[in-house]
Amino acid sequence: MSAHDHGHDDHDHAGHASERRLIWAAALTGGFMLAEVAGGLISGSLALLADAGHMFVDFAGLGLALFAMRLARRPADASRSYGYDRFQILVAYSNGLILFGIALFIVIEAWRRLSEPVVILGGPMLVVAIGGLLVNIAAFFVLHGGDKEDLNMRGALLHVMGDLLGSVAAIAASxxxxxxxxxxxxxxxxxxxxxxxLGxxxxxxxxxxxxxxxxxxxxxxxxxxGPHLSAEIEGVVDIHHVHVWSITPKRRAATLHARIAQDFEAAAVTRAIKRELSKRFSIDHVTVEIERGHCADAADDHAHHGHGHPHTA
Known part of the structure; x- marks a missing residue:
């Protein structure tokens, strides 16, 4: 079995473990959300209702994160040559925007409550808030052992952290x-x-x-x-047109042009460049354009000057 196969198996194993954590967290969050809604309505507590609303969005967010994780395992195809991994990043971004919305709703409702105070039953509020805290602590520890570099898992964890803080606030208020x-x-x-x-x-x-x-x-x-590869790889004259990006936090990609000396074999230099990028920068998906004279894009450089293309020499 190749190193790539081992890496792929490790990735699948981590993905399945994270998926199980998401399922447990979603079950805990969704189950207690109903109790918080009832408790908030009975007690009249904004803190409980806000936390229940947050838990509802969290439940939906966890479900979306779970869907994204499963979709990411689908193989690449002609339409999506990098596969579906990036969908997890889109979900994480969406979860962040949803958190902004939740925070705004809480602030607006709090202002309304301060202007028009309502009767709040501290006893029922305290009981429900303590139950919510225990559930959120359990969900937090379920997710906390997951992949720290997975933005999808990070978004789910931040949702649960928000719930946990909401439960602490509700207990203190009650x-x-x-x-x-x-x-x-x-x-x-x-x-x-x-x-x-918001933070x-x-x-x-x-x-x-x-x-x-x-x-x-x-x-x-x-x-x-560019300077690192020029110094480390024998036969490299200069490196330019370097572009480096992430498909996900764990999947890095790069493209570059390498001008090499006439007496060096292109395939050998390309392999050396890819090995060095993997070892030094953890970039495993690399496209190298080998040149022996003038850059093929030199005529375009002047036309596109100032358009923000990164260059290294």
């Missing part, structure tokens, strides 16, 4: 209401949770958006690729 009767604590703590959710949502949208925009992978300096 204790204050039971001991002091001060009901504004409920919407105020809800706003605090919303702000924490996590921003990070998820930023990272997934960077991949969707074909940004350079984290930890890779595209301007350093």
């Amino acid at each position: 204790v204050v209401i039971l001991t002091t009767g001060w009901t504004p604590i409920d919407p105020l703590l809800s706003v605090l949770v919303a702000l924490l959710i 996590n949502a921003y990070g998820l949208v930023r990272d997934s958006g960077h991949i969707l925009l074909e940004g350079t992978p984290k930890g890779v300096d595209s301007t350093a690729v």
Whole structure:
């Protein structure tokens, strides 16, 4: 069995393990969501209803993440030569946008509650909030052992973290209401949770958006690729037209032009370049255009000057 086959098997094993974690987290989240809706309506607590609404969106988000994970295992075809892996990034980006929406809804509803206070039953609120905290802790630990580089799993984990924070806020609010009767604590703590959710949502949208925009992978300096290869690979005169991007955080790709000396075999230099990119930059999908004289795209360089194409020499 080849190293590629081993890598593919490891990827499949990790994918199946992450899928099982998502199924458990979705079951826990969806099951308790109904209890929170009932508890929020009975007690009149915005913190509980906000958390229940968040859990509903989380349940949908976990289901979408699960669908994306299964779809990503489909093989590449003529229409999608890179396969379906990128769909997971699209789901992660969407989950981040949904988190923004949840946070905005909580802030708007909190403002309404502060303007028009309502009666809140602290006892039922506390019971449901404690149950929600236990469920969210369980879901958090189920997902926390998953793949840290998988943005799809990261999005699911951030959803559950938001639920966990919501449950903590609901417990704190119910204790204050039971001991002091001060009901504004409920919407105020809800706003605090919303702000924490916004911070996590921003990070998820930023990272997934960077991949969707074909940004350079984290930890890779595209301007350093050319000089490094020129110094390390015998026969390379210069490297230019370097483009490096991610299909997913674990799948990196690159294209480049390599001008080589006349007395060096093109296939041998290409193999050496691919080995070095894999070893030094963890880039395993590489397309190399070998040149022995002037660059074939030299006539286009002047026409496209200033259009943002990265070059290294």
